[in-house]
Amino acid sequence: MSTPRAASISGFPEWLPSERIVELAVLDTARSIFELHGFASIETRSVEPLSELLRKGEIDKEVYVLRRLHAAPTEADPGLGLHFDLTVPLARYVLANAGHLDFPFRRYQIQKVWRGERPQEGRSREFTQADIDIVDRTDLAFHHEVEMAVVMSSLLAALPIPPAVIHVSNRKLAEGFYRAIGAPDPAAVLQVIDKLDKIGPEATARMLVEGAGLPAKAADQCLELASICSADASFAERVGALGVGSALLEEGITELAAVIEGVNAQRPGSVVADLRIARGLDYYTGTVYETVLVGHERVGSIASGGRYDTLASDTKTTYPGVGISLGVTRLVTVLLNRELVSASRSVPSVVLVAVNDESSRPDSDRIAAKLRARGIATEVAPRADRFGKQIRYADRRGIPYVWFPGAPEPVKDIRSGVQVVADPDDWCPLPQDMRPQVIRADSVTQTGPR
Amino acid sequence: MSTPRAASISGFPEWLPSERIVELAVLDTARSIFELHGFASIETRSVEPLSELLRKGEIDKEVYVLRRLHAAPTEADPGLGLHFDLTVPLARYVLANAGHLDFPFRRYQIQKVWRGERPQEGRSREFTQADIDIVDRTDLAFHHEVEMAVVMSSLLAALPIPPAVIHVSNRKLAEGFYRAIGAPDPAAVLQVIDKLDKIGPEATARMLVEGAGLPAKAADQCLELASICSADASFAERVGALGVGSALLEEGITELAAVIEGVNAQRPGSVVADLRIARGLDYYTGTVYETVLVGHERVGSIASGGRYDTLASDTKTTYPGVGISLGVTRLVTVLLNRELVSASRSVPSVVLVAVNDESSRPDSDRIAAKLRARGIATEVAPRADRFGKQIRYADRRGIPYVWFPGAPEPVKDIRSGVQVVADPDDWCPLPQDMRPQVIRADSVTQTGPR
Numbered sequence: 001m002s003t004p005r006a007a008s009i010s011g012f013p014e015w016l017p018s019e020r021i022v023e024l025a026v027l028d029t030a031r032s033i034f035e036l037h038g039f040a041s042i043e044t045r046s047v048e049p050l051s052e053l054l055r056k057g058e059i060d061k062e063v064y065v066l067r068r069l070h071a072a073p074t075e076a077d078p079g080l081g082l083h084f085d086l087t088v089p090l091a092r093y094v095l096a097n098a099g100h101l102d103f104p105f106r107r108y109q110i111q112k113v114w115r116g117e118r119p120q121e122g123r124s125r126e127f128t129q130a131d132i133d134i135v136d137r138t139d140l141a142f143h144h145e146v147e148m149a150v151v152m153s154s155l156l157a158a159l160p161i162p163p164a165v166i167h168v169s170n171r172k173l174a175e176g177f178y179r180a181i182g183a184p185d186p187a188a189v190l191q192v193i194d195k196l197d198k199i200g201p202e203a204t205a206r207m208l209v210e211g212a213g214l215p216a217k218a219a220d221q222c223l224e225l226a227s228i229c230s231a232d233a234s235f236a237e238r239v240g241a242l243g244v245g246s247a248l249l250e251e252g253i254t255e256l257a258a259v260i261e262g263v264n265a266q267r268p269g270s271v272v273a274d275l276r277i278a279r280g281l282d283y284y285t286g287t288v289y290e291t292v293l294v295g296h297e298r299v300g301s302i303a304s305g306g307r308y309d310t311l312a313s314d315t316k317t318t319y320p321g322v323g324i325s326l327g328v329t330r331l332v333t334v335l336l337n338r339e340l341v342s343a344s345r346s347v348p349s350v351v352l353v354a355v356n357d358e359s360s361r362p363d364s365d366r367i368a369a370k371l372r373a374r375g376i377a378t379e380v381a382p383r384a385d386r387f388g389k390q391i392r393y394a395d396r397r398g399i400p401y402v403w404f405p406g407a408p409e410p411v412k413d414i415r416s417g418v419q420v421v422a423d424p425d426d427w428c429p430l431p432q433d434m435r436p437q438v439i440r441a442d443s444v445t446q447t448g449p450r
Numbered sequence: 451m452s453t454p455r456a457a458s459i460s461g462f463p464e465w466l467p468s469e470r471i472v473e474l475a476v477l478d479t480a481r482s483i484f485e486l487h488g489f490a491s492i493e494t495r496s497v498e499p500l501s502e503l504l505r506k507g508e509i510d511k512e513v514y515v516l517r518r519l520h521a522a523p524t525e526a527d528p529g530l531g532l533h534f535d536l537t538v539p540l541a542r543y544v545l546a547n548a549g550h551l552d553f554p555f556r557r558y559q560i561q562k563v564w565r566g567e568r569p570q571e572g573r574s575r576e577f578t579q580a581d582i583d584i585v586d587r588t589d590l591a592f593h594h595e596v597e598m599a600v601v602m603s604s605l606l607a608a609l610p611i612p613p614a615v616i617h618v619s620n621r622k623l624a625e626g627f628y629r630a631i632g633a634p635d636p637a638a639v640l641q642v643i644d645k646l647d648k649i650g651p652e653a654t655a656r657m658l659v660e661g662a663g664l665p666a667k668a669a670d671q672c673l674e675l676a677s678i679c680s681a682d683a684s685f686a687e688r689v690g691a692l693g694v695g696s697a698l699l700e701e702g703i704t705e706l707a708a709v710i711e712g713v714n715a716q717r718p719g720s721v722v723a724d725l726r727i728a729r730g731l732d733y734y735t736g737t738v739y740e741t742v743l744v745g746h747e748r749v750g751s752i753a754s755g756g757r758y759d760t761l762a763s764d765t766k767t768t769y770p771g772v773g774i775s776l777g778v779t780r781l782v783t784v785l786l787n788r789e790l791v792s793a794s795r796s797v798p799s800v801v802l803v804a805v806n807d808e809s810s811r812p813d814s815d816r817i818a819a820k821l822r823a824r825g826i827a828t829e830v831a832p833r834a835d836r837f838g839k840q841i842r843y844a845d846r847r848g849i850p851y852v853w854f855p856g857a858p859e860p861v862k863d864i865r866s867g868v869q870v871v872a873d874p875d876d877w878c879p880l881p882q883d884m885r886p887q888v889i890r891a892d893s894v895t896q897t898g899p900r
Contacts, residue, residue, distance in 0.1 A: 038829030045462035379488030
């Protein structure tokens with residue numbers, strides 16, 4: 001059915017089976033942590049009306065538009081595009097189903113999204129996100145802004161990855177400060193500050209003056225604010241030392257201190273206050289989060305989000321929300337490209353049952369069925385080759401055990417060569433062999449010679 | 451971020467959280483059964499080059515074409531479309547990665563696919579498939595054609611669904627028969643026979659004569675062949691009684707008998723030989739499978755597939771394959787629309803930890819953390835309302851237990867009202883409460899009054 005024009009398409013990553021095991025480990029851990037915290041799974045359709053995708057001028061997201069190949073010339077254009085995040089679809093889902101949901105609505109959503117951006121490391125055109133959000137009606141309790149960081153920190157700690165730190169800021173703090181120093185357009189300041197890491201402080205100062213209309217002194221104050229970072233609530237004193245005051249700024253400081261202290265009480269060292277975090281154009285109104293993989297800062301944030309006072313609204317009700325999103329594909333790409341982890345084998349199989357000759361294949365099938373009934377993933381050798389060749393079949397895939405049918409029946413650990421006589425109704429592999437393991441490269445190093 | 455223009459889009463189904471639990475049960479069971487049989491997970495990108503999607507004239511699949519909204523007018527059209535199945539992408543993946551795969555390559559793939567067809571029950575424009583395939587180089591052993599039906603039958607038996615029967619036929623049998631009775635174009639006959647269920651025998655006979663160029667007697671013979679169905683190998687005698695013979699026909703009969711007997715030896719009663727099964731235009735060359743959900747035949751096959759002698763090929767190598775695909779969305783739609791199953795609750799949470807007052811929320815958080823550390827999904831009440839209201843929060847979502855912080859600490863089963871004093875470091879819920887259960891409607895009926 002296919003010819004060899006099989007080149008990869010830039011920005012649409014695919015994994016080999018052993019790499020997919022690493023991705024599955026991330027996905028399974030995310031789901032497990034989210035469910036432990038009481039988030040319910042939903043999926044939304046992959047498409048939304050273009051009108052919905054392009055609201056609030058999200059044209060930078062580079063939407064993919066769909067068209068049916070055989071659409072009749074007279075057929076009204078349905079105007080559908082692939083979703084570029086899981087937040088716009090969540091807002092639409094909440095409005096469409098509000099009468100059937102219980103609020104606060106706690107949901108997780110793990111799906112692919114698409115953006116036609118220029119591909120680079122950490123940025124694909126098709127990628128998977130793992131989002132959690134809590135959405136309420138009219139009011140959303142502030143403690144959920146603490147909770148988001150606690151859940152994401154628990155997930156990051158459970159993953160086979162380098163240490164990760166969640167950097168937190170607050171839109172009220174930033175907007176209050178910018179207004180107090182006379183910024184004519186606080187949103188424009190935020191957008192410039194968002195580029196600080198990329199373009200450096202000098203170019204940022206210039207853009208704050210020329211683009212965002214700030215006096216030179218105010219631009220310097222913005223850079224000073226953005227330089228404040230602390231692992232505890234001491235950031236508040238440093239903001240105070242800048243001599244700028246407003247009610248909104250104070251509210252933002254109080255909220256940010258509460259998030260830092262609240263999260264650190266539950267998960268010490270997992271968050272820092274970092275006033276450089278801006279989150280660009282997104283319409284956040286309170287806490288904002290970005291997450292740095294220590295030693296791999298250049299790939300960008302691996303988990304981002306924040307609070308929206310108006311995630312969605314209809315004529316009767318406003319739905320505030322807070323959420324955070326793990327960039328699964330970005331994270332897995334870093335783990336694999338930089339060889340930080342590897343899978344112990346490329347298949348789920350624990351056991352290969354050998355076949356003595358084709359006429360006795362049913363005997364091998366019966367042994368396999370008994371092992372599977374006890375939860376042990378098992379393959380039967382595809383060909384009744386000589387045993388050396390059947391063992392190589394297992395070895396190439398990393399299958400740890402080969403079972404030889406007969407009476408008595410030996411099972412061999414082909415890594416150690418140790419062979420025991422066993423009964424498929426009660427034999428057990430080593431517990432760590434039951435599933436493929438994802439191994440961190442640095443943990444392998446630790447077991448090497450000193 | 452969203453306004454109430456939130457109507458559903460026909461053909462793009464979405465589930466409420468409790469419905470999603472049913473879908474997750476199907477997906478989890480499929481993955482578990484596939485991995486028990488040694489199939490490795492892969493995913494392929496959602497897009498393929500249009501040239502690849504439209505090979506072999508698959509225009510009936512109604513491809514969705516993609517375009518970047520902001521593509522420059524001069525930008526070369528990338529010519530990408532969303533995949534309409536997981537077989538075309540598998541063929542491309544095997545060719546692209548042949549040097550990195552071990553053959554026979556056993557993979558499962560659970561992904562969404564898209565077809566711009568007219569939506570109806572059992573037919574969506576976006577839907578999820580769960581596929582297994584075995585692909586080898588040059589030769590693929592016949593016993594894998596038995597194995598496919600064994601694995602799918604194991605999966606169907608593990609799902610919370612009505613009984614399902616896999617109907618099997620064989621392309622060699624059909625083609626050998628059609629050639630022997632003088633059909634000028636056996637493929638055209640197959641396509642007509644594929645419509646038999648929809649249009650009835652009289653219209654089929656007419657189309658066989660007028661469209662496929664058969665003499666009237668040969669058309670009758672085709673209908674007689676298509677009427678043959680048996681739960682064992684006795685179909686062979688009925689084919690023989692039609693008095694038609696050829697080497698290809700004999701080979702098909704032998705293979706089909708081997709599949710029926712081989713599968714029934716491992717999973718009695720799970721397959722029937724059914725010579726009406728044609729599988730339309732698809733390029734199968736041996737065994738073909740369709741699956742009927744007993745009592746719900748009208749929704750169409752819920753699991754289909756077959757053998758391809760040439761799944762893929764390049765200048766050096768031919769890759770034969772055999773596969774079968776569970777139509778997850780079709781199956782889940784039937785289960786939900788016909789109320790055949792329901793979920794025991796709408797959230798993963800086993801326990802709601804109550805909050806005495808906002809100042810003691812950290813105490814409730816600590817209890818929740820202890821329960822979660824022991825694998826018990828737990829939420830903390832979002833508001834320190836009076837306890838009656840907090841219990842209603844749990845009740846509305848189906849959360850079975852409410853934990854009241856204090857000393858001593860009682861936990862209440864809110865279904866029975868039974869309350870016990872417990873320690874979050876060793877309390878356990880009933881085992882069946884650990885996860886939401888998917889309950890068959892007929893099992894509920896059995897517990898009703900006689």
